[in-house]
Amino acid sequence: MSAHELAAEMEELLLRIVPGLSEQWQGASPETIAHIERLAGRPLPPFYLWFLRRMGRCMGALAYPSLDFSAERILRCYAEKTIHPDPRFLLIGYESDEMMPLHLFYDFDAPARDDALVTERYANGGELHDRFETLSEMLAWGALLKFRVNTMPQRCEGMLSCDDPDLLSQLDPVMFSLGFTKPITTGPRCGLYERNDAVLICERTPREELLGNQAFTLGGRDAGVLRRLLGRLTTESSLEVEVDEWTPALG
Structure with missing residues (x-):
């Protein structure tokens, strides 16, 4: 399946099950996305490019309670040196829970289906806690749990x-x-x-x-x-x- 087809599937799913999403989500600017790509030091996975263009500024009702996926937060973490650039890992979700601040990273050593593995770790490194094989699976699984299963x-x-x-x-x-x-x-x-x-x-x-x-x-x-x-x-x-x-x- 091509990256375009996967993005189309994801968009159809999210717009169908997440109330008001089409009026709520906001994408990041091309300049902001290019800045993140420079931090990654490599081309971004095609699915992540779709994600940033669709909801890199605001995820609307799809937003997670304590995880900030916004491009603005990602860039701020690198600018403030909370996270340091790494050729293997790219921060994609900042965890605001101070009790267990495990942030979400792409692991570029584990690419999959025009996407990459999503893992958790502390800002300064340490043990990895793998979450999903791809960001697309994480988002779809979470959306179905919240907006269909739990209802x-x-x-x-x-x-x-x-x-x-x-x-x-x-x-x-x-x-x-x-x-x-x-x-x-x-x-x-x-x-x-x-x-x-x-x-x-x-x-x-x-x-x-x-x-x-x-x-x-x-x-x-x-x-x-x-x-x-x-x-x-x-x-x-x-x-x-x-x-x-x-x-x-x-x-």
């Missing part, structure tokens, strides 16, 4: 597992047969599935070995819809389902 009357979360390391190759056929679609194209570590009455999202930490299990969160119209879906997954595939929590709790 559903019934939710559950747990673990999917199977003998096949590529779990999504087992999950895809069942989900498609049940009328679900994938709003964006993802890699093997992030599954996103939508239907009018239910949404399932699952993910596995990048760089870890694919071991045939992924954490999932599922939202739906009612508990019956979710139970039927989970039942079909176990009877029509080699997948095993372990539910850890129902919200609200089932009686």
